[in-house]
Amino acid sequence: MAFNVILLLLVITFEIIVRTKVWDAAGSLVTAALDGCGRAWTRMVPCFRAILPILRAPMVELVSAISCWGSVLYHSILMGHIRRQRRRRIVLESSKRTRRVLSVLDTDEIGDDEMELVDKKLYVRCAVLISRRARMGLKYPSHSSANERIATDWILKHLPDDMTVGVRHKVLPLAVKLTFVRSHYEDKAALHFKGLKEYVDFSNN
Numbered sequence: 001m002a003f004n005v006i007l008l009l010l011v012i013t014f015e016i017i018v019r020t021k022v023w024d025a026a027g028s029l030v031t032a033a034l035d036g037c038g039r040a041w042t043r044m045v046p047c048f049r050a051i052l053p054i055l056r057a058p059m060v061e062l063v064s065a066i067s068c069w070g071s072v073l074y075h076s077i078l079m080g081h082i083r084r085q086r087r088r089r090i091v092l093e094s095s096k097r098t099r100r101v102l103s104v105l106d107t108d109e110i111g112d113d114e115m116e117l118v119d120k121k122l123y124v125r126c127a128v129l130i131s132r133r134a135r136m137g138l139k140y141p142s143h144s145s146a147n148e149r150i151a152t153d154w155i156l157k158h159l160p161d162d163m164t165v166g167v168r169h170k171v172l173p174l175a176v177k178l179t180f181v182r183s184h185y186e187d188k189a190a191l192h193f194k195g196l197k198e199y200v201d202f203s204n205n
């Protein structure tokens with residue numbers, strides 16, 4: 001009985017749908033909607049074309065600003081990275097060179113001929129040798145800007161005549177600076193003097 005009722009309802013529903021042409025109505029609605037969208041679009045296009053030149057200038061400015069900001073950000077990050085790399089490299093190279101200079105300062109035999117060291121391309125050792133002679137010749141000076149000029153004049157006067165200008169440019173700056181650096185022999189002498197100071201006669205000073 002219930003099955004027959006359900007079947008009857010399905011048949012009635014199908015007949016109503018077929019007779020009232022629901023699909024035709026739905027098609028008409030879709031067609032009308034599409035036609036309305038098309039008419040709205042045809043009316044909006046002229047308005048959009050009229051507004052487009054007005055909007056183009058701000059858009060160009062916005063794109064240019066974004067491009068400029070991106071370029072500045074990229075170069076700032078890149079240049080910052082390059083600067084940090086250069087700083088680390090300078091620190092590492094300075095540390096290595098400082099250790100090399102200290103190792104030469106602490107050797108018992110630096111050498112006794114500048115040109116022989118230059119021929120062997122031992123410019124650091126040559127600068128150390130010149131600085132030791134200048135330090136002794138200038139009576140172990142303390143560092144100051146005036147004393148740097150004095151040390152430069154003293155070294156230039158005592159450099160070998162056959163030393164080329166290029167070699168002088170290589171060894172002179174380091175030799176001038178090292179003139180004010182104490183060797184480990186001076187540190188030992190100062191330590192011994194401190195221990196023996198009570199036995200030193202200062203009456204004539």
